[in-house]
Amino acid sequence: MEVLSEREWRRRDLAHRDRVGPWIEPHLRRGRERVTHPVEDFLFTYYSFRPGRLLQWHPGADVVLAGARSFGTHYRDCAEGAVLDLDEVLPRRTTVIGWIRDLLAATASRPPHLGCFGMHEWAMVYRTQEEEIRHSSFPLRLSPERIEEIVDRRGVRCGHFDAFRFFTAPARPLNTIQPTRELQRELEQPGCLHANMDLYKWAYKLSPLVGSELVADCFALARDIRTVDMRASPYDLSALGYRPIQVETTDGRAEYVTAQRGFTERAAPLRERLLRECDRLLALT
Template identity: 60%
Template sequence: MNDTLPEPVWRDRKRAHEQRVDGWTAPHLSRRRRGEKHPVHDFLFTYYSHRPAQLRRWHPGAGVTLAGADADEFGPFYTAVAGGVTLDTAAVLARRGDSLGWITTLLRRTAGREAQFGCFGMHEWAMVYRQTQEEVRHNAWPLRLTPAATAEVVATNRIRCSHFDAYRFFTAPARPLNVLTPTRETQHDNEQPGCLHANMDLYKWAYKLSPLVPSELVADCFALAREIRTLDMRASPYDLADLGVPPVAVETSEGRAEYARHQRAFATRAATLRNALLAACPTALLT
């Protein structure tokens, strides 16, 4: 049985969501119009496929009737019912059930593992290992150390990256240095809840589960991803101090301890969001 939201209630929620998202997207869109790049915040709109307008669009989630709504305002999966408009959950599952089932299995299996906190952000260093300044991904920004010193940090630290979508960006010489060889096929077996990238990716899984999950939850995952991305780049070999992004010097014992403290705090927050995503999914996806 659906819960019914009176029109003033859902319109207030919709408006609040749009205003919240505008606070994130307006600076990005302004930079894009000026042709400016930001190595920290652009990632959330370039690596991830969800466009600003899609993030801004509000959905109540499954099992909710919107009183006084027009189905055309919300999209093709919405249908008119007695008392208003609701999401046709069966239609969403018929169209996207296999991929959504893959996502919920990943979320559930990741949640069931013990968190690991010993990677110390070495994945970002492995992405520039043995590259020149011209070859590195964000080459408009200098490295904090020389290429030789950067390579030494990678060579002398055990790399423990379990996340395929981070590992696949390692340079070829760095890949054999990783303890694991993650693949897309082993993603369900490898991802663990202490990983910064696995927790940042909650945003990706949230928007891919949309419109089955409330847009406020998608935005919560975006907010966490934004903070995690900042730590990810603070702990990277890049010198981003001029952007107001001071380094976490993971090449030192003090920096590694600081990184692990932040990582643990993010893992706690991510666990709450991961469980919320699973709780918001229709039962048919959780079997």
């Protein structure tokens, strides 16, 4: 086991809180004020990891915190300090760890596809009534008729089930792929914005067995992806300071692909780190 000195683990605990606090506090403040933000609040509302759990620091499995006592849930005291109780945590996570590991490996094995141009967000408002639009407090950049025309002309090429399931009923037959949960492992590919955003989900599902720094790294990537995702959507978020990526134009599509390629490159080492953690945890079983 690795042993962290009390000075070192307290330093890392504080650094983690200093890093994630500026992401969490504005979200909590908006909650108290009963206002929402379609970009900054998304990772806290769409995903199930609560802000308090993101704020809590964990060193990961097989790491002793020297001098710690009663460190928290899932930890046990030992002679040197405190350590995650693997006998309690690991057995009930083995199946999930294996599933995550296989999905990550399958995704990493494929070449990235960069030709969707973010049309999944357009498919979520295609031929829908104004009162049914998810972010109805913000106007659309284009008329419903123009959105329909663009989607009809360009089509939709989305292989991510958790995006596809939010398509409007008229938009689903337009998708070149009909993804299902059962096909997730066969369809996800490393150029997909949502697959790369979901690295945060797989990281927190492995917590506290993996270090909180890795969870925060995946959150930071997901946060940047969500920004581009909504900038390329048909919503007008200029009031919030977001310049649109006009994917209905040639220049806008080129800008989107450039951002998508950058996220693919940033996601690759995070996916590899998560894979290594899954293999390490499965070996411990």
